Amino acid sequence: MEETRGRGRPRKDPERLARWTPPEGWSRLVAWISPEEKKALKRVAVDAEVSVADLVRALAGGLAAGAITHEELIGHVRKGLQVMEKIPTLFERDGDFRVVDRPRPECAWVFDGEGAPTEKLDGTNVRLTVRGGHLVRVEKRRNPTKLQKKQGITDGWYVDTAEGAAEDKWILAAARNTDVTAWPDGEHSCEALGPRIQGNPLELDDHRCVPFNMEVPVYQDVPRSYTGLRDFLTGLDSRFAPGTLAEGIVFHHPDGRRAKIKRKDFPRSA
Template sequence: MEKIATIFERDGRFHVVDRPRADCAWVFDGEGVATEKLDGTNVRLTVRCGTLVRVEKRRNPGKEQKQRGIVDGWYVDAGREDKWIMAAADGTDMSAWPDGEHPCEAIGPRVQGNPLGLDLHVCVPFNLSAPVYADVPRDFAGLRTFLATVDSVYSPGHLAEGLVFHHPDGRRAKIKRKDFGP
């Protein structure tokens, strides 16, 4: 699983600056669809005949692995110790999902501080039901203003964490509200 690129370059404090990344030019050209970046835990659910058969969680490389050149994360099986991931998987209706592996965001009351104020744990599949924003600015100032106040599509009344842009050819790029700094 490859990391999703942030659409702007960063400064020394890790905040974005008004300099688009060359590999994300397609975003600024108006290509792709903007979806809500949900603030939870990345998981992958495998479904067969509408039934959950496997739950995996994302692992990111540690410092030593990064020094050896391992930069992308991978999935490992979730277990009993992953109580809230399992609760989110159990709370998700997959009966109409097509067979296959579905990357999702596990969200809910006990995940990442529950920034969306949810009452139940659930998994939202990126490839099936990521909340879409129709009219999103595609410039630095416009995105900063938009993200400072935009409501979550998934949980109205709460701020969205950010956006993930999806290109028809599979490329993705992101921007988060906190990327702009205080």
């Protein structure tokens, strides 16, 4: 016989919904995280006997009160950023996580003059499937977990978005706001951009998807030295949002390798 669950503890006032009103001046923090990152946070929260929200607040509170030092937190953040990096940065980084004039060995091909430089778009990687000028499928990129990387799985893959899923809302908005009537039939890898995606660094007014195989222009005469790239990015205008500085450059090798450099990677005093 199936066991019936109890109703739980009754509310003191059953006619009133449980609702917490934040103090005046408080703000809400929202961040998109992967399923693996969510599980990791939950594990720590369970051990600490708090909710994930209280875990984040405890971190912020400890930092504000000086119980957690700035240096301690920055050290852990840098380790996390290195794990998250999907495309290698051209140069090694210093203790302040800024690039130094020391090329990374795996990016040597860039300094040998190989690869095509394109504008780095800071959005979400998606794949749109088109048939007869109509959008028939929208997928998002899934990257291997730390465990999968240890198993030798290094390349990401695409999974379907879900109608009504909060985490897919703005991806779907970008896809539907993209004119695909002239696109050839097939699957097109794109970058989803817009006001509610990745902080909207290009300050776009609408959501849209940019297909890498059709709309991402190749820059000509891009320097390939530390100082040359630093100076070049200082005034590089975005092709997708004229009047706004481009985030950076991604070099694409014919064999599929990529390497990147962003304007904010360089020291501010450089």
